Amino acid sequence: MKKALKIVGFCFGGMLLLLAGFCAYVVAVGVPTYDPPTIPDVTVERTPARIARGEVIAQIQCMACHADNQNRLTGKYMAEAPPIFGKLYSKNITQDKEKGIGSWTDGEIMYFLRTGIRRDGSYAPVMPQYPNMADEDLKSVVAWLRSDRFPVQPTREEAPPTELSFVSLLLTHTLMKPLAYSPKLIALPDTTDPVALGRYTADAIGDCYGCHSGDMIDQSKTEPEKSKGYYGGGIEMKDEAGKSVLTANLTFDQQTGIARKYTKEQFIRVVKLGVRPDGSILRQPMFPRPMLSDNEVGAIYEYLKTVPKIKNDIAQKTAEVQLAEK
Ligand code: HEC
Ligand code: HEC
Structure with missing residues (x-):
């Protein structure tokens, strides 16, 4: 009986040690990075129809998280996120080449929006992914980001870097993962249904x-x-x-x-x-x-x-x- 207890005790102690080791590892590594992806070679034609549709999607998605109080996409503090995830800030996604995404290619933006992975393989866990957005709608978002609309004009202002909590870091090593990029065309829905x-x-x-x-x-x-x-x-x-x-x-x-x-x-x-x-x-x-x-x-x-x-x-x-x- 005593022996059995001892074994249980050892197992339990061993598990705790492993767990402590894993936690230390998570803190040391931070958000995991992935292999730099093969970026699709696309150039999006910026038609007025696409820019108009891209604006609708941006207003429903991107603006809520990236716009400052002057409506520019400089990035901001994400006040509505539960504090348990840390202090979250979005990023400057204006056309500024250094602070924003002015130097990203159209393909890099599309790849990132579908998967959460940047061209260097780094992963943005807080940013939502859009794996089911139709190719055509994704192109509209890109066309709008490249347009002459006010919110996306280059500005050097930016938000502080995100401070992920331990819980968030742990999630990026367990449940939260980048998504795979599917080369298959995703079509728009049948609007008559x-x-x-x-x-x-x-x-x-x-x-x-x-x-x-x-x-x-x-x-x-x-x-x-x-x-x-x-x-x-x-x-x-x-x-x-x-x-x-x-x-x-x-x-x-x-x-x-x-x-x-x-x-x-x-x-x-x-x-x-x-x-x-x-x-x-x-x-x-x-x-x-x-x-x-x-x-x-x-x-x-x-x-x-x-x-x-x-x-x-x-x-x-x-x-x-x-x-x-x-
Ligand atoms: C960022 C989070 C968020 C998103 C995204 C969101 N909602 Fe909501 N929604 C809420 C919250 C929070 C409430 C409760 C607001 C309140 O009680 O005043 C709410 C309330 C509602 C209500 C009112 C229900 C009631 O009690 O009267 C409807 C309808 C609704 N949402 C529909 C939608 C639809 C449709 C979408 C997508 C186009 C959507 N929501 C997207 C957070 C969200
Ligand atoms: C729910 C909030 C949210 C929404 C909605 C959102 N973003 Fe983001 N986005 C973020 C956060 C937060 C980051 C920073 C990611 C990180 O550091 O993990 C980010 C990062 C990015 C980046 C990477 C920038 C860089 O320099 O690394 C791009 C590009 C981007 N978002 C574009 C968009 C576009 C385009 C849309 C609309 C289709 C959008 N985002 C919608 C929160 C959001």
Whole structure:
């Protein structure tokens, strides 16, 4: 009996040592780097149609994280990120050749947006990846980044470097990985099929599931519907005043989902303008998305009807969180 205990003790001690060693290794290495990639050889033609479409995608994605209060993409502090991940800052992605991405090739930008890997093999864990964005939309983003629009004009201002917490570092060695680059063409959805258009707009362009699922980490960027609690909501975030706000349950669960609250018209209004049917205003980080068309937001509503229903009472959870904050 005693001997058995001793063996268990040794095993346990050994495991602790291994764990301590792994932690020390993670701290010493920092974010892992990868082999410098083979960058696709593309030159994006900057047509007015692409620049206009790129602007829509930029307004829904890039601006929220990269724009300073003058609307220039200098990079900024990411206040809404939970503190457990560290102090996160985005980067200057203006056309400045040194501080921004003026010296990146079109292919390097496209590769990075799909995978999270820069040309030198370094990995940007905080920046979302867009593996399901259609080639044509990705090219539109590049065309806009290269355009004469105000936000992307070169400026040397930049945000401080990110300070990742130990938890974040640990994640980059375990769950968070760059994505593979697929040379296959990713096509735009069939715009005459509302469910397909809605799914694409919500998952590939809007990244709605990124906030409206059950967990920030347990998500699949390549197959969003495999994310934990897909569209069931409940992730705790911070509004501009630093107060907790929980993401909504967007499934059509009759008791706890949004179905019971919104008609399609009301849904379009709340997503585009940020105003609920009772006149109340949605809090940050849920910003209004007037850049999407009624057709696109209506399509998201149609798509959400097809998503597996999840019972998750956000109102009750919010009350609990608020009670704990007092
Ligand atoms: C959720 C916030 C977020 C969104 C949305 C976002 N970014 Fe980023 N981005 C970041 C952060 C944070 C970094 C710094 C990454 C790091 O250091 O890990 C970054 C880094 C980058 C870089 C690398 C810059 C460098 O010098 O290394 C590029 C390029 C970039 N983003 C472009 C874009 C574009 C284009 C979009 C829109 C399609 C976009 N980002 C959307 C947060 C975001
Ligand atoms: C950065 C995180 C984030 C992203 C991305 C995001 N949301 Fe939200 N959303 C929230 C939060 C937080 C709330 C809760 C706001 C509140 O309670 O005031 C919310 C609330 C909502 C509501 C209101 C529900 C209610 O309770 O009345 C709807 C509808 C909604 N989001 C739809 C969307 C759609 C559609 C997308 C994609 C186009 C999206 N959201 C993307 C964070 C996000």
